[in-house]
Amino acid sequence: MRHVIALAALFSASLFAQEFRSTLAGLVTDPQGAAVAGAKVRLRETATNTGYEATSAVDGAFTLPFVPPGDYELSAEASGFKKYVQAGIRIGTNQRLSQNITLSLGAITESITVSADVSQLNTASASVGQVISTAQLDSMPMNGRTPLSLAQLAFGVVPASDPRFTRPFDNAGPSGFSMGGGQGQSNEILLDGAPDMTRNRRVAYNPPADSVAEVKVEVFQSDAAYGNTGGGTVNVVMKGGANDFHGSAYLFNQVSALKANQFFSNAASRERAVTRFNQYGLTASGPVFIPKLFNGKNKVFWYFAYEGIKQSEPEPTFSTVPTDAQRGGNLSQLLSVNSIYQVYDPLTGAREGARVRRQPFPNNVIPANRINPVARNILGLIPGPNTTGGADGINNYFNKAVRSDNFFSYLGRLDVNASDKHKFFFSYRINDRLEDRGRRFGTSVTGNLLSRVNNGATFDDVYTLSPSMLLNTRLNWTRFTEGSTRPHDGFDFTSLGFPQYMAAASARNVIPFIDFSNFSDIGESGGDRTPFDSFQIFTTLTKITGKHSIKTGIDIRQQRESSNAFGNSDSWQPMIQHLLNIFSCSSRKIWLSV
Template sequence: MPRSIFRALFAFVLGCAILSAQEFRSTVSGRVTDQQSAAIPNAEVVLTEISTGATFRTSTDEAGAYTLPFVPPGAYKITASAPGFKSYLQTGIAVQANERPAIDIQLQIGQASETLTVSADAPMLSTETASTGQVINSREIDNIPLNGRTPLVVAQLAFGVIPNSDPRFNRPFDNAGPSGFSIGGAPAQSNELLLNGSPDVTQNSRVAYNPPIDATQEVKVESFAADAAYGHTGGGTVNVILKGGTNQIHGTLYEFNQTSALESTNFFLNRAGKKLPVGRYNQYGVTAGGPIFIPKVYDGRNRVFWFFAYEGIKDSYPETINTTVPTQAERGGDFSALLSVSKNYRIYNPFTGVVQGSHIARQPFAGNVIPPNLLNPIALAYLKYYPLPNQTGNADGQNNYVANSVRSDTYGSELGRLDFNFSERHKLFADIRVNDRTENRGNRFFNLASGNFLTRANAGSTADDVYTFTPTAILNTRLSWGRFVESNAKPSNGFDPTTLGFPALIKANARKLVLPQLNFGGFQQLGDNAGSVTPFDIFQIFSALTKIHGRQTLKFGVDARLYRESSIGYGNSTGSYTFGTNFTRGPLDNSTSAPLGQDFASFLLGLPTGGGYDLNAARTNQAGYFALFLQDDVRVKSNLTFNLGLRYERDLATTERYNRTVNNFDNTVANPIAPAVLTAYAAHPVPQIPAGQFSVPGGVLFATPSYPNVYNTHGRYFSPRFGFAWTPAGLGGKTVIRGGFGVFIAPIVTTGISQLGFSQQTTFVATQDSFLTPYATLSNPFPLGILQPTGSSLGLSTFDGKAITFHNPHPLNPYSERVTLGFQRQLANNVVIEVGYIGNHSVHLPVDLPLDSVSPQFLSTALTRDQAVIDRNTANVKNPFAGLLPGTSLNGSTVGLAQLLRPYPEYTAVTEQAASMGSSYFHMGQVRLEKRFSAGLQLLANYEHSRLMEKRSILNPSLQKLEKRVSPDDRPNRLVVSGNYELPFGRGKLFGSQASHFADMLIGGFVLSGVYQIQSGAPVGWGNVIYLGGPLNWDPTNVSHAFDTTRFVTDPKQQLDQNIRYFPSQFNNLRSARSNTMDAALIKNTHVTERVNVQLRVEFFNVLNHPIFNGPDTNPTSTTFGQITSQANDIGRVGQVALRIVF
């Protein structure tokens, strides 16, 4: 959104519609009694916010109880008065986000003109709610070192949160990184992210708008929400609370700077003897707020307030890539050097293929050198985009090129807010927020053949209205809107493929011109897809009526949302060409491929083995959501509260505006080509399937105006909540025991929609005789021309001969059954310990289900390579589809036997998205120790021990049975400690307490802060390997030899294929190395005046310079098998200096 539009909207924000979402404000309650603990009815209680003068007034009921809902976070004082009693005043009350602090008041007999003043710390115990969570307050947010300074990173310090994202990508303009954490056993990226209570998400539950840290007041994290107002999430809830204006002008001016001079080289660069490239990260901004005040015209103090924040970032960061490029000799077709490594690297001549039984035999090139006359001119023209190797690499030349390309970002963010206190009965706030980011990244070859230009822009607004009809009836209504737009463009935009020698049709049909993409198994790709543009909008209406009736606080509400995504992904709009080893391996076509070289030889010969050309449709899809909820918080006794809630939820099905989508796959009907295929098959049946049993079933169905849904939703769900909070009288009021149970309904996730027919891919057909001879070549990739989109006109025949995908037509909403039990104990005035348990059982989790795998009876059950089964299934047989599927890989005269053994042989793959069959269970024990700031020290420590098991993946596609395994998100142990300490020097401190103002400016105001995190590593994934038994001697910190590779079969010719797999994909005890990092900061505060503080900061992230290694290579045929070649935190120690002025 242009800055001019932002400023205009901010100026007239009062005219915005009133908006809504889940609650971020608190409810203050308590009892008013006399000195004999007798209830005092009809006492007046007034809560006043210190900084704005906003007041909240009510009276006690017959039991002396009072309740004040919708209290924003902040510092307060409370007064109480009743006839015959002294007035009561309590100060120093800190109200945090979405808390239920209990403040009991005891009045003394006397005159109302007399005032009893009490100064007390805010309660540390939550005695009124079963919800489990934690608030990170403004002091900790301001003082702890945060790399990137993003509010959601603060959530990673909280109870029950397990981060699993790359710490490099936690900057304000990142979307996946800051929200990459799991709460309470839910999958990562499945949490409800709120900004002042309004949804702040884009696709895949990534965060949309990250506000500046200096505009953030608090961050509230809940792993179990007893309030039924919270829903539409399978995970936890994170609510970021923004600052607002006050009666005093206040704000900050800051600049944080990172340079390479304060960084250490990462582990692998240092190991390779490479220097750290020059990089920088400059983050700067300003915040300001105050009352609207126009001298002699309008005095808005105590009534109308404004707040504004701006943040900018200039980022230039080196990104190291270690990859493989062709040598000078290999560019000319000379692969003779590879033979000195092993004879397994032999290159075979594709033009010498002869039929040998049911297979194809080929002769090798003499000396492993391709004759110059066979080199393809387009391939030779591409070679100029490859740099030469710049390091030795492995013995066969793998990883012979290292590049330090620079990723640069430019970012700007603006936030405006107005708060209106019309009266004690009526309050409103509204905000507008925008940001935009541009990034240039991935140009590893420093030319147009690599790189990407990414732009992301956010815009959004929230307006919130609270109206008090009576002290016991309050209506809250909010509306919110957010828009996130992401686009990707390529350096080769506008490139003319005909200049490389491609035929004219490649350019003529392209919807976007770019350099055609080349893909290899062993070498770095050239080119990329043509990019995309994806706007995503979310709208929400939320309204709740709160009714206080004696000991009960009732809340009725509605939550309605609309999600809309408009997208065009251009795909491979000038073609994508994949080079495998099908033409260049030998001596037989089912021989194991060479570890390196054969794919690049295929490229030089101009013989792709796969690929395609895309003509993609745009889409505009939307989905709705509707919920009603009822919450009843009952204070049964003064020390016992029940939280009872019920939420009704319904997801409305996704639709596409113009019905450009597939909405089902009918497996009960015969495909229209079935009669011709069955006739052809009957003439040449294979022994495995008699002619009478061979079938060609299935076809896709399309949305129509009368039935536009992509899928049918199950309909209605009821999610109950129950919780209790009990303060045992015998424990001095310093212990709270709480527990609860709840059902949480997650949204149906639609990862795009299937637009088969409306989007059309022309498949590259490498051969029509099972790779005996080439059909299409790089010089003539599509002999029959480019297929044009047919929409739904072909009906059931659409995409015959290709891979198809469709969404589960009858999905069920995933939901989790969550239980919690724990206790809090206040150890001292400012110290609390909490011990708790969270259990989470999730069902109906989405799984992508392969439906067209070779039937299991035709696969080997042996634990070693079964060459007989491999030979049989890969043998070429008469193709019954010959001539019926032009432009596809199934149109040739022969076909591999395995293709005919599929349930749907007319397709190369059939995949059902989001099958509702996954499940998981989670158990966590957690301990929290928190010391509120006092005596110069604030401390927070959380330890978690957990286990997350899941059934969400399929080990054997043929069996369609889910594998029970430890989850990739499982991190059994996590400890995080954060805190800040004011050093005891300067006025009022242990040393220099009587220092002069000048001396105090020199020696006082020092704060030391830090964050220490240690966490278990992730389970390492395994493929279809042959394990010989015996100990692995697992050491995930040994980068050269992480485990004993001799325990596996490593010969490429002895690997498994065409088999039922038994080896699990993950093991609980085989994990990558744990993370162990510490961040530290030294802050110098200098108060130049009473209201102006100049802050100098020196911060270091990963101060101990600990690498976080990724898992080792588990591919037995790889030359780096058993080695660790990368790290998750692709940075070493990072230093940051800052100047921050607070006024």
């Protein structure tokens, strides 16, 4: 088991660290440009009515930190001035935005509405980044509809993975890119500001595209808190609930009728294998509402998303299998192809000086009483030829094998606006992938079942201790479990003639792995299982002093990895030696590593 603990103390003049929320700051002045102190500045999210308040300082400066992405209305009030209202403000992910407010003389009961845009120019930080907005996520094509894959289109990002494998259940493909000249797959991948990575920095959880608000790609981050990366940082920001009920449903379907046949399938005169990619899902959100008991409008909101994928992809394969005659020991046909296929009797060796000469089997036929019964039983697991192949039988079996994936994903989130001073959210996510691949003969004697299961939870709390001091606490947990089992898991190999003590000593009973030097292999090891846990406690305390913000905090991380591998017997031998029970190499493997 491996434990990794990271602890960092952060002191910075920049406000955010591993943060998906933004800051809106500016000055409140009168028509002559003089500072207005004591003005009440309020930012209201239009979807939830969630408010963020600040009071302008002596120099007129105000700062509104920890503002989630969304659409807002900005207002300001001061005695002797008309109320200032500015609607249509769009705030993105991890931005430092500037908006000055000019108040007009008049009664506070009067108001003036402006429509000027908030400045998107970041003058408070040297960080270099790009936001992929909701509109871009909705309109840009995505192979597999994986939002993280769009990060590869940002400036300073170089793709380093196969573009075919960027589906939601792919982990290396969507995160396989380099940033700012760093190594590929060495970046920090965040989900709502929290780590979302496997042990080797692949992405752990890919949320449904309809659940993502924005993707922030930062090639260079000057904030002291961003240290857990060899390149850049990508922050995927999720949607939450609102006062109105919303929902969506989708279905994307690719079927065999629209696909061409595989080259090797055509060459073998075989029909198309089943090909499909069915991706479907739904989202729903709104306020928590229990008739006659609780109305969470403006206070408590929920969000739910589900996605499922069923994919089948042809992987046609040619194999070399023994004929019925060869299984019975008759290899005379091979001798007519080439003399190198002459089989010699290992029990007839006679020394001639420094050499040993053995006698060939008459007509290249092994007597039936010389064939090992275990070997005969093992060959019974392998099908016979179904195509001509070469003159010596090479590639005499064709199978339109199919690689299939079954995947589902769930996401739940609860946002609570306890007061203007206290806001928090909790989210839980899970996805599960099962890949069935490598069945060369269309049966369970070969192949692998790859399983990847991810669970994660995030709790994030922002509390305003005073108008100029805020505390943010985040707890995050991710568990990514990857493992392999065999389609023949549970196989009773004593039925092949192996002794009972071998089965009793095996961690998993599977078909023994036999590596034929001139025929296709069968069997496999017992598989493996590797769970990886990542824990984070992240806390920052922010003090606002006029135009400046001072922040201090800690980032504590612990990582745990356990690995279990299940062995079984294996052997390497030419098929002839297999029949005669003469092993070139054999071993018995039973191990458990932690």
